[in-house]
Amino acid sequence: MNLRHLLVLASVVWLAGCATAPSTSSYDGPLKPITRASPGTSKVTSLEYNSDLWERIRRGFAMPDLEHELVGSQEQWYGSRPDYIERMTTRSSKYLFHIVEELEQRNMPMELALLPYIESAFNPQAVSSAKAAGMWQFMPATGSYFELTQNAFRDDRRDVLASTRAALDYLEKLHRMFGDWHLALAAYNWGEGSVGRAIKRNERMGLETSYTDLNMPGETRNYVPKLQAVKNIIAHPEKFNIELPNIENHPYFQAVEIKRDMDIELVARLADVRLEDFKALNPSFSRPTIFAAGTTQILLPWDNAKVFQRNLAAYDDDQYASWTVWVAPSTMTVASAAQRVGMSETDLRSVNRIPPRMMIKAGSALMVPRSPQHRQDVSTHIADHGTLAFAPEITEVTRRTAVKVLRGDNMAKVASRHGVTVANLARWNDMKPTASLRAGQSLEVYKTVRVSAAPTRTAQVSKSTKASNTSKRPRATGTAKEKPVVTKVAQQARGDTPTKRKR
Known part of the structure; x- marks a missing residue:
C-alpha cells in the first residue's frame, strides 16, 4: 500500500469519527419525534401576499359593527350611486396604500382608511364652508396644533403625508380620551369638548354613554353610520352591485428629495408626468415654485421617481426656478410694488392673488420673477413663515x-x-x-x-399663520358657542355629498 492509499484511508477513518462522535451537550437516549409546539404570541405574520389592497383592508377591519337603522339609509344612499363610488374609489387609489401602511404600523383599525371617503371623497383640494381643508378636513387652528404648516406658499392640511400623520395622531389622541372608536370618531366630527359634555350630561341623568345614546347634532349622528355603510360596501361590494376598481397592494408614489427651488412645471416635465397628476400627489403647493428650504421632498408616481432623478442629473440649465420671493419693506400700493420688482401690476396681482382695492402690507412675501438681483433660493424662514397680508387702499x-x-x-x-x-x-x-x-x-x-376704499382685509394665509402662533390645543366644538375643530366638506368632489352639511 503506497503513501497515497494510506492518506485516503486515514481521512475516511477521521471523517467517520467526526460523524459518530457525541456532542458536548447532554444526551438522554434515543431521538424522539418532534411534537407540535404552541406559538409564543398570537400575532404571527402571514407569509401570504395579497396583490389586492381591498382584501388587505378587509382583513384589517377591527371596529365593532354599528347596528343602527341609520346605517341602512346610508347604505341605500351610497348603493344607489355607483358612479359616485367609482369616482371616489378611483381617486383614492393614489393614497390608500400609504394610509393602510400607516394604520398597520400604528396597529389602528383599518376602517379609518375609509374615513376620507366621508370627509372629502378623497379630494385633497376639498375646502368646507368653515375653511376646513384637505382629505382629512383640518380646520386652520387644529392643523397648526398638529404642526401642519399654513403660509403664503403651501398648506400642509392638503399634504398627503403630513395630513395623514396629523389625522392619525389626532384619532389616536381621541381614542385615548374616550376609550371607544365610535366616540373618538364622533369627537373628530363634533369636537372632543362637545362629546365630553354630552357624556357627562347622560351620566348625570343615569343614561348610557355609548355613541347611539348621546344627544348629538344630525351630522354627527350620521357620521359613524356613513362610515359603517362604506365599510359594508367595501366588505361585500357584490351585495350592492358595486364594482370596485382594482388597487394593487403596492405603493403608488415614492418620496424624492429636492435640494434646489424648482418650478412645479419643470418637476413634472423632468418626471415625465402630467402637471395635474403631479398636483394630485402634491396638493399642498399653492404657488408655481417649490421652495426647497421649506419642502425637502416631493411625491412622484413610483415608476417616475427614477425618471425624475435621471433627468434632473442630466439637466444642464443652472436655473431650476423662474420665481423667487421678495419681501415688501413697507406698506405700499400694488402698482408701486410691481414697479420695484419689474412686473406689470396685472401679473403681480394674478400670481399673488391680490384682491382689488388692496395695498400690500409691510413684511408680505410676494412671488416675483427671478432676476440678476434676485437669484438666491428662498431662505428657510421665509419658506416656512412667509405671509401675505393686505390693507385697504x-x-x-x-x-x-x-x-x-x-x-x-x-x-x-x-x-x-x-x-x-x-x-x-x-x-x-x-x-x-x-x-x-x-x-x-x-x-x-x-x-x-x-x-x-375697501374694508380691512387680511389674506387667509395670514390668518392661518396667526392661528399657528396662538393655538395651544385643538379647539373642539360644533355648537353655536364653539367653533368646530374638524368640519366636513360642504360640497364634495363634483358636487356629490351624502347629506346637507350644516357647517
Missing part, C-alpha cells in the same frame, strides 16, 4: 362740513382752526376775507380726508 376725497362760529372768532381764527386759508373760507361762503362774524353763525368748510 387709502384715497383722498373732499367733504363739505358746516362749522359754527365761536364767540370772538374772526375769519382768520376760523380758517386757522380748520386748517384752511382765509381766502378759501371767504370764497366758499361768498364773503370778504375781512367780513365780521357773529357767534353761532354757520360757515361751510371743504376738507380733504383720507378714506379706505
